[in-house]
Amino acid sequence: MKTEWLKKAVLGLMAGSLLLVGGAGSVHAQDEIVIGGNLELTGNASAYGAPAAQALEMLVEEVNAAGGILGGKQLKAEIIDNQSDLTESASIATRLADSEAVGIIGPTATGVTKAAIPVTNRAGVANIFAASTGDGLTLDESGSVLEYIFRVCFEDSYQGLAAGTYASKELGFKKAYIITDQALEYSMALADAFTETFTRNGGEIVGTQAYQSGDTDFSAILSGLLGQDLDLIYIPGYYTETGLIIKQARELGITAPIMGGDGYHSETLMELAGKENATDIYFTTHFSLEDEDPKVQTFIQNFEAKFGNKPDTFSALGYDAGSLLVDAIERAGSTDRDAIQKALAETKDFAGITGTFSIDEQHNPTKPTLMLKLEQGEVADIQEASAE
Structure with missing residues (x-):
């Protein structure tokens, strides 16, 4: 938009x-x-x-x-x-x-x-x-x-690696549920990478679900999460769908933290989710005005x-x-x-x-991502997150 x-x-x-x-x-x-x-x-x-x-x-x-x-x-x-x-x-x-x-x-x-x-x-x-x-x-x-x-x-997958490490090591989460956009290569790459580092650090993926780009009703997926023993829901997608997922999840009474990637970094996410619902939301990104x-x-x-x-x-x-x-x-x-x-x-x-970096042997920058935490739709915390 x-x-x-x-x-x-x-x-x-x-x-x-x-x-x-x-x-x-x-x-x-x-x-x-x-x-x-x-x-x-x-x-x-x-x-x-x-x-x-x-x-x-x-x-x-x-x-x-x-x-x-x-x-x-x-x-x-x-x-x-x-x-x-x-x-x-x-x-x-x-x-x-x-x-x-x-x-x-x-x-x-x-x-x-x-x-x-x-x-x-x-x-x-x-x-x-x-x-x-x-x-x-x-x-x-x-x-x-x-x-x-x-x-x-x-790279896309680096965000997932960093998120998995941050969720397990910094936040201490042990059980994660993953919801992906099956039509989006970006979403699948982040999910695979998140799984790699989260499980490597002792975490467990307790379930997975998938939706399709353009979907607007996520009640069937989210209803399956009610009563689940989980610490985190990882949803690597674009704000167009994830904003609605956040809104519907919170309205169903699902209070677990939700995490994603730079596809969340848009004011439209707040418009779709509603600021009152955008609490305990984490996402990796490149840059923040609050830095x-x-x-x-x-x-x-x-x-x-x-x-x-x-x-x-x-x-x-x-x-x-x-x-x-x-x-x-x-x-x-x-x-x-x-x-x-x-x-x-x-x-x-x-x-x-966007950070201090060197160029590695594959000509990519070696730098951490930023992990932003939202409370009531506002950036409440900024931390660096790396894949290590």
């Missing part, structure tokens, strides 16, 4: 389908360093791509205001709308790979991302994904790492001052993707694509908005 601010953001970002952000002059000027953006400004994934594009725009302005990079060169972002379309994504990846861009940010949606990967990796230009969380995106079919493919978000880290709060203030609304998870991840590329250019001391790729692969302890 698009909010009004997102609609305004898309209109503001689009000048045709191309947005140039940075200093004056041609994108080929020798005193400018160009980074590409293959992002979803329109289409069904614009809720991910448009906020990331905003964050990239803000980052470029900040870098240039601070004196630029590599001894004063101005930074320019060439952001092109892939319209949330696979064919368009591949075409834009080719266009940017053939341009002066020293690296590329995006796409943000996993499906659209898959269309760009073969193009950019073959061309030998570093491609950083902000929010494409699908498992295995940085690997080829044989399991070998794709040399020029990186991301700053954790007290001064760096995070400065980012939030700057973003709100520029765009008139608070940033979301995709804004924060987009900012981190762009910042990581800028950092790699500085560490490489060059705009040579191979040198930048090497610097990215060697990243250690990068201090991002």
Whole structure:
């Protein structure tokens, strides 16, 4: 569901389908360093791509205001709308790979991302994904790492691993019931990963149930939980269904804690569940407005001052993707694509908005998730959660 601010953001970002952000002059000027953006400004994934594009725009302005990079060169972002379309994504990846861009940010949606990967990796230009969380995106079919493919978000299954560990070790839960969306690969991946670490740490899965994307009546599933001996209900799904499940569970008198993944991270979850029902709700995510880290709060203030609304998870991840590329250019001391790729692969302890991370051997970030706890629909606690 698009909010009004997102609609305004898309209109503001689009000048045709191309947005140039940075200093004056041609994108080929020798005193400018160009980074590409293959992002979803329109289409069904614009809720991910448009906020990331905003964050990239803000980052470029900040870098240039601070004196630029590599001894004063101005930074320019060439952001092109892939319209949330696979064919368009591949075409834009080719266009940017053939341009002066020293690296590329995006796409943000996993499906659209898959269309760009073969193009950019073959061309030998570093491609950083902000929010494409699908498992295995940085690997080829044989399991070998794709040399020029990186991301700053954790994989889907990692959230499940972290949740299972947190539920067992930090919360001390012993018995969990799992409800999955059988039509959603995301849901199944999180559930399998949760089961792995929860049972490894001595927990027991006491039952499972499944629903289908688009369902609205969960009474049959939830009635089966009444009287069950359980400590936790793990429901890894999207807010469209999980908001209704939370509401119906609480109205049936089911008070057990409910846990899920970043699919919960939407104000719409609260609208569907009702704030009075959203108590003892836990979910893993990448970013929180309530994070007290001064760096995070400065980012939030700057973003709100520029765009008139608070940033979301995709804004924060987009900012981190762009910042990581800028950092790699500085560490490489060059705009040579191979040198930048090497610097990215060697990243250690990068201090991002979504956490401090290194890039591992599979080109994924090594960082904990955030575990948010809701009470009466408000964030009551934030803790780090890892798979260890």
